[in-house]
Amino acid sequence: MNDFVETRQPATEGVPSEPAVADKDATGKPDARAASLISRLGQRSLVLVGMMGAGKTSIGRRLAARLGLDFVDADAEIEAAAGLTIPEIFSRHGEAQFRDGERRVIARLLTERQLVLATGGGAYMQKATRDKIADKGIAIWLKADADVLLRRVRKRSNRPLLETADPEQTLKRLIEERYPLYALADLTVISRDGPHEAMVDMIIDQLDVWLGQDHDKPGPTIVPVELAQRSYEIHIGQGLVAQAGALIKSLDPSASCCIITDRNVAGLHLSLLETSLAEQGIKSSTLVIEPGEASKCYDVFAEICDGVIAARIERGDLILAFGGGVVGDLAGFVASCVRRGLRFVQIPTTVLAQVDSSVGGKTAINSPHGKNLVGAFYQPSLVLADTGILASLDPREFRAGYAEIVKYGVIDDAPFFAWLENNWQAIFGFGPQLALAIERSVRSKASIVARDETEQGDRALLNLGHTFGHALEALNDYDTDVLVHGEGVAIGLACAMRFSVRLGYASPGDAARVEAHLKAVGLPTRIQDIKGLDVDADAILNAMYQDKKVQRGALTFILARGIGQSFIAKAIPGETVRAFLIDELT
Numbered sequence: 001m002n003d004f005v006e007t008r009q010p011a012t013e014g015v016p017s018e019p020a021v022a023d024k025d026a027t028g029k030p031d032a033r034a035a036s037l038i039s040r041l042g043q044r045s046l047v048l049v050g051m052m053g054a055g056k057t058s059i060g061r062r063l064a065a066r067l068g069l070d071f072v073d074a075d076a077e078i079e080a081a082a083g084l085t086i087p088e089i090f091s092r093h094g095e096a097q098f099r100d101g102e103r104r105v106i107a108r109l110l111t112e113r114q115l116v117l118a119t120g121g122g123a124y125m126q127k128a129t130r131d132k133i134a135d136k137g138i139a140i141w142l143k144a145d146a147d148v149l150l151r152r153v154r155k156r157s158n159r160p161l162l163e164t165a166d167p168e169q170t171l172k173r174l175i176e177e178r179y180p181l182y183a184l185a186d187l188t189v190i191s192r193d194g195p196h197e198a199m200v201d202m203i204i205d206q207l208d209v210w211l212g213q214d215h216d217k218p219g220p221t222i223v224p225v226e227l228a229q230r231s232y233e234i235h236i237g238q239g240l241v242a243q244a245g246a247l248i249k250s251l252d253p254s255a256s257c258c259i260i261t262d263r264n265v266a267g268l269h270l271s272l273l274e275t276s277l278a279e280q281g282i283k284s285s286t287l288v289i290e291p292g293e294a295s296k297c298y299d300v301f302a303e304i305c306d307g308v309i310a311a312r313i314e315r316g317d318l319i320l321a322f323g324g325g326v327v328g329d330l331a332g333f334v335a336s337c338v339r340r341g342l343r344f345v346q347i348p349t350t351v352l353a354q355v356d357s358s359v360g361g362k363t364a365i366n367s368p369h370g371k372n373l374v375g376a377f378y379q380p381s382l383v384l385a386d387t388g389i390l391a392s393l394d395p396r397e398f399r400a401g402y403a404e405i406v407k408y409g410v411i412d413d414a415p416f417f418a419w420l421e422n423n424w425q426a427i428f429g430f431g432p433q434l435a436l437a438i439e440r441s442v443r444s445k446a447s448i449v450a451r452d453e454t455e456q457g458d459r460a461l462l463n464l465g466h467t468f469g470h471a472l473e474a475l476n477d478y479d480t481d482v483l484v485h486g487e488g489v490a491i492g493l494a495c496a497m498r499f500s501v502r503l504g505y506a507s508p509g510d511a512a513r514v515e516a517h518l519k520a521v522g523l524p525t526r527i528q529d530i531k532g533l534d535v536d537a538d539a540i541l542n543a544m545y546q547d548k549k550v551q552r553g554a555l556t557f558i559l560a561r562g563i564g565q566s567f568i569a570k571a572i573p574g575e576t577v578r579a580f581l582i583d584e585l586t
Helices: 032-041 056-067 074-082 086-093 095-112 127-136 146-153 167-182 196-211 244-249 263-279 298-310 325-340 351-357 387-392 395-412 414-428 432-451 458-463 466-475 485-502 508-520 537-544 574-585
Strands: 045-049 070-073 115-118 137-143 187-190 221-225 232-237 257-262 284-289 318-323 343-348 362-367 370-377 382-386 555-560 566-572
Touching (some): 032 196, 056 070, 056 115, 070 074, 074 086, 074 095, 074 115, 086 095, 095 115, 127 137, 137 167, 137 196, 187 196, 187 263, 221 432, 232 432, 244 263, 244 318, 244 343, 244 382, 257 263, 257 298, 257 325, 263 387, 284 325, 298 325, 298 362, 325 343, 325 362, 325 370, 343 351, 351 387, 351 395, 351 432, 382 387, 387 432, 395 414, 395 432, 395 458, 395 508, 395 566, 414 432, 414 508, 432 458, 466 537, 485 574, 537 574, 555 574, 566 574
Parallel strands (some): 045 115, 045 137, 137 187, 232 382, 257 284, 257 318, 318 343, 343 382
Antiparallel strands (some): 221 232, 362 370, 555 566
């Protein structure tokens, strides 16, 4: 049987009869993105791994065509070389001998040339094969739920491992055995029913991001938040949602979880989180809210509290805040209240949430009188910032979150601001600079929170730009179709710098520099940039008086003496603010 290893006869559906050609654009030129990916791959192959029925062959063939690479199905190569079907090889020679031959065939294929290779479901279970793939290629796990796999494999009879009395139980057993090893793959892509081209798009998107990362750095970056008995860690890196189950289990192996997420995140990523929890034997339930700031209200808060109680979440269990800033703020406040306090984990899915709202324990909902006026300081037990998940963000949301990154440079880190000016395009291109920007922002906030957990002192500096931004959000009735939080922060940052110039603290050059950078990335910098907002200076001033930093009726602002030199300015006269706003609106 092992003779097939040395046979060079290709499978009929393996090597194309003529060289593959990458997809071309409308002008007839090779697709620029495909060419870029191939260049960055070097000579590495793309190796699809996963269970039978995951779609490795059909998706692999289309991926190869998109990139202009040869495609080979390892099982088809084995069958053509041996002159036997896979079931016949199993029957005549047994699985152990088949696996040994399979290992050598995959090693030969990866050594011969660059290609897209679809492997059999058990191939990746062998360490020697995993090591060969790691040396010569990039492993991509097509991950599918058991019901999806079972529905697909029932259509075929060439699955020797499922020739049992109970194929469904056999499949579930194989999933339990194999998924922990599949999780070692470089990329994980959820295999769902639908157009194969959509799956190829997802693989290319993830591959594009992956190729921009520094993979010599082992594991995620861990940033500690030092708060005595309330201390916790922030993990920053790729693939953390897929690893969430193991990390959460380390907090308490017996705890159940209630996931709170929004409809958009649920549609994109919920199955990955649920699978990660299930793989670790963690019981979970899920509550889904509508996306947007409007969900941070009394009615939704009450609904989620009741949902958590109905799910029988006990005091020793965990709330998982899986979403952006709205979900994190709401879920954290729910955790602080239900049963007088539940532990919770932040799994932020937006740039804004990863660099700001998930860190530091501020939880809140909005009041008709203003933003975040009802809430509590309540620290999470763990924060998992999966940078890979950011690739699915809408470009507008990504830009909006970037405003919070800029904020950290303006607060107290002028070199960081200068670095952002030089590297923002790589950040927006999901290069390794993105993770570095998130890490630097998180370290800055963690340091401030450790010094001043409940905002009695310099933690207020983190509100730079927010007095203006929150007022504008409230006057817009939190309509995110018009203004999202990060856009309000961008306008607020620019306003705060111009107000600092007005009061004689900062130079016009520094204010212009901040405004120019925000504009360069496509963020608004003026109140007039908010389409359809028809307000006067008095309306904005009145909204500002609902700001949390107001003390005994006096306005407090975060201002700056320059980039990286912010400070707390108390008791700013209302008339001074009003005069500035009149000028801003003209």
